[in-house]
Amino acid sequence: xxxxxxxxxxxxxxxxxIFGSYWGLVVAPPxxxxxxxxxxxxxxxxxGWTTFIAYTVSxxxxxxxxxxxxxxxxxxxxxxxxxxxxxxxxxxxxxxxWARPTWGIWWTWDPRLTSxxxxxxxxxGYLALRAFVDEPEKRATWAAVVAILIFVNIPIVxxxxxxxxxIHQLQSxxxxxxxxxxxxxxxxxxxxxxxxxxxxxxxxxxxxALLRKYEGEYDEPPPRAEPTISGGVA
Amino acid sequence: xxxxxxxxxxxxxxxxxxxxxxxxxxxxxxVSRLHDVTTMLAxxxxxxxxxxxxxxxxxxxxxxxxxxxxxxxxxxxxAISAGLWLGVKAVxxxxxxxxxxxxxxxxxxxxxxxxxxxxTTTGGKANPxxxxxxxxxxxxxxxxxxxxxxxxxxxxxxSETQVVRKTSDDSNPTP
Numbered sequence: 045x046x047x048x049x050x051x052x053x054x055x056x057x058x059x060x061x062i063f064g065s066y067w068g069l070v071v072a073p074p075x076x077x078x079x080x081x082x083x084x085x086x087x088x089x090x091x092g093w094t095t096f097i098a099y100t101v102s103x104x105x106x107x108x109x110x111x112x113x114x115x116x117x118x119x120x121x122x123x124x125x126x127x128x129x130x131x132x133x134x135x136x137x138x139x140x141x142w143a144r145p146t147w148g149i150w151w152t153w154d155p156r157l158t159s160x161x162x163x164x165x166x167x168x169g170y171l172a173l174r175a176f177v178d179e180p181e182k183r184a185t186w187a188a189v190v191a192i193l194i195f196v197n198i199p200i201v202x203x204x205x206x207x208x209x210x211i212h213q214l215q216s217x218x219x220x221x222x223x224x225x226x227x228x229x230x231x232x233x234x235x236x237x238x239x240x241x242x243x244x245x246x247x248x249x250x251x252x253a254l255l256r257k258y259e260g261e262y263d264e265p266p267p268r269a270e271p272t273i274s275g276g277v278a
Numbered sequence: 279x280x281x282x283x284x285x286x287x288x289x290x291x292x293x294x295x296x297x298x299x300x301x302x303x304x305x306x307x308x309v310s311r312l313h314d315v316t317t318m319l320a321x322x323x324x325x326x327x328x329x330x331x332x333x334x335x336x337x338x339x340x341x342x343x344x345x346x347x348x349x350x351x352x353x354x355x356x357a358i359s360a361g362l363w364l365g366v367k368a369v370x371x372x373x374x375x376x377x378x379x380x381x382x383x384x385x386x387x388x389x390x391x392x393x394x395x396x397x398t399t400t401g402g403k404a405n406p407x408x409x410x411x412x413x414x415x416x417x418x419x420x421x422x423x424x425x426x427x428x429x430x431x432x433x434x435x436x437s438e439t440q441v442v443r444k445t446s447d448d449s450n451p452t453p
Contacts, residue, residue, distance in 0.1 A: 084289060134297045141289050144289060251315050254315045258322075
């Protein structure tokens with residue numbers, strides 16, 4: 045079911061996330077103003093970065109599909125978008141959990157939060173579109189166009205904290221964190237999530253390839269009209 | 279108190295549970311989906327491939343027909359053929375029988391009776407070279423024994439062909 049590369053990414057992600065979580069929850073000191081609540085960001089921020097990476101991969105793969113009609117690129121676009129949605133969900137929920145003790149509210153219609161929520165719904169719409177179109181080529185083309193269009197929202201989400209007066213703090217990065225233990229926890233979890241992302245995308249692409257193989261066998265007309273075979277066998 | 283947030287570990291744990299739990303749940307779901315899709319394809323493959331009983335029936339019926347053709351040839355042959363020449367003629371009948379039936383129709387009379395047909399491994403029409411390969415490989419005496427260990431014979435595997443059940447149902451199931 046899994047090949048060696050899959051397992052490398054899976055176990056690399058597990059090792060890094062265990063180490064990163066231990067470092068973030070036990071070793072790293074509390075933050076000056078946020079105290080221990082800051083530790084939420086060791087999971088929340090890498091989830092955000094991975095979401096952006098996933099949607100960017102989906103955008104690049106969609107563009108590649110339109111340029112080269114590569115079925116693999118289409119599968120990658122689909123897989124990245126789906127995995128991106130998963131990271132987007134945990135990003136939004138963990139953000140709300142962090143916001144409650146920090147801002148005193150679970151949610152507010154702040155530019156960053158609102159644009160991130162819109163980003164989530166756009167990609168859910170993208171997957172819905174894929175589910176509604178039966179013909180593989182038409183589905184891939186339409187989905188690629190939509191993926192390119194909705195990617196416009198990604199820079200808006202990223203720069204929203206700079207462009208507008210927002211309650212959300214500026215993007216966290218290792219450069220903005222003074223303490224080395226905090227940096228290590230953040231970096232470990234970031235690379236762990238990246239490894240998980242690659243693992244998830246690889247598995248999801250394999251599922252898409254198998255489903256497409258199935259579709260190909262049952263939806264496409266057989267090479268000759270008569271006699272027909274109910275489902276060619278590979 | 280200099281504005282630092284006191285406590286808050288419950289929020290930290292909740293966030294970690296959501297993030298790690300969410301990713302774990304998705305990972306488990308993906309693995310489960312991969313397993314389901316793989317199983318679904320394997321099931322369809324098993325369902326559509328002609329089973330061993332049909333294959334043995336094909337074998338017996340076709341060999342009876344070929345035996346009759348050889349018998350007729352012997353009866354019609356005015357010159358009494360020597361053993362070797364007779365064997366060559368029988369092999370030629372054997373090859374021509376399969377070549378004509380499977381190349382043109384994709385099926386021998388036995389396959390008509392059992393509702394099966396020859397296709398490539400991708401479901402397409404087998405070409406004459408593949409049919410010739412199948413036919414010649416059948417002549418290897420141990421070829422029928424391959425069905426003792428597999429649903430496909432060596433003559434199927436080596437010629438990249440298969441025998442599938444032909445059904446009138448041409449529906450397009452989607453996963």
